Amino acid sequence: MTISQALKWAKDVLAESCERPLFEAELLLAYHLRKERLYLHMYVDETVEDEEGYKRLIARRAKHEPYEYIVGSASFYDIELDVEPGVLIPRPETEILIDKVAKIIEEEGITRIAEIGVGSGAISVVLARKFPQLHSIATDICDTPLKVAGKNIRKFGLEEQIELRKSNLIDQVPESVELVVSNPPYIAEEFILESNVVDYEPGEALFGGKVGDELLKQIIRDVSCRGIRYLACEMGYDQKAPIEAFVKEFEIEFIEFYQDLAGFDRGFVIKFKG
Template identity: 45%
Template sequence: MTYKNIIDKHHHKLQNITNISRKEVEILISYILQKDITYIHKNYDKFCICQEKIIELIHKRATAYPIEYITNIASFYSEQFFVQEGVLIPRPETELLIDEAITTLQNISNPKVLEIGCGSGVVSIVLAKKVKNISITATDISDTAIKTTKINITKHKQTKNIKVLKSNLFENVPQQKFDMVISNPPYIKNDIKLHKSLSFEPNIALYGGKKGDELLKKIIKEFFLLDVRYLVCEIGHDQKDELRRYFKNFSIKYLKFYKDYAHFDRGFVLERL
């Protein structure tokens, strides 16, 4: 069989889990051959030298197992990052979290940022690339996340700008001056049944408690115990009103909620008094 034959014959097996089934088969072929997609297109009519392996991965992907875990690659903010089982796969909505942080930091010289829950490290790495003279401490409670973040920091040549630290929220964070805390914490209710594809991702990075906002509120509360000016967080689409009520317990100079690409509430930027 040629590569085209393989794609034509097997892409339908992925149609229930993705609307780009042909492209995903191409991605899997590209991954196996360690060639780019252009190579696949130029060699459509060549004999397929890895048919069994391709079919094996198509069947695996057909279970809704994330293609990012198969290829160990996630695209985010026009960059490619290493991901693996045990870390959350970065979503496009989190690019907006970074955009809000960049806008907030633009008038601060040599900003110092603390990220709570760095996962694969994408937020800290993009910030390090986009914000001049930034210094970042990236933390996570997960050993797999810490390892993955370090791999990506090295891959993207940001070892001078980012320090990685294992910590449960603020627990092991050294006492130093930060200008901003940024976080994309778990914020889904514990009893919510997620799409099958999400079942392969770590629960610790998804579920935020019985109501979903417990971890968010803990981050907010502990933030106000520190000498930090800004807090930027991603939130669940239905948590804005409850958080707005919760913020009444604190002295706040500025509060902005922002929406995602689907116009759902997705995060906030806060400046303390």
């Protein structure tokens, strides 16, 4: 099978499961051959080595397995992060949360933060790369994210800046920190998700409880109770009203909600009264 035949075959196989079947067929063939995509266009008549291996990759994608799990890597912000099943694939909207937090860190000269739900390490790694003076204690309740985040922290040489800790929320973080950032699970248990998400990504990273905002509310309680000044969280598009009502119980200077690029409510920053 030549490169051009392989791509045509894979495009047809992926037609039902992918929005851009040819593009994904190319990405997976480039990954399989350890070449750039451009190579495929330059050598269309070359024979594909280990054709069966390529067909296995395509079969996985045809069953909706996310591309990032197949290749073991995800693009996020300005870096490539290792990912594997058991860890949430970092999403582009979380880059907005990072920019919100980066602005506060810069303006307030913050050097000590905690992250709840580190996952692949996406948030803490990008922030640590932006701010060499920053120290982050990053928690997760599950072992696989802690293992994968550890790999990514080592990959970027950030062991001195990011400390991983197995913890429910910030229960195991007695140290004083100035800001907490989190992209917690915030989806309602019965919300219907696409197959590539619900069949492959970890439930612990997705579902925040029966209503969805239970963990977000617990984080607000915990951060307020600990006297930490700032909290920045990602949330679901329909959670602004319940969170706005909930924070009335607390002594805050302000809560600011932000939107994602599609214009949906996507997160908030709270400054608690000192």
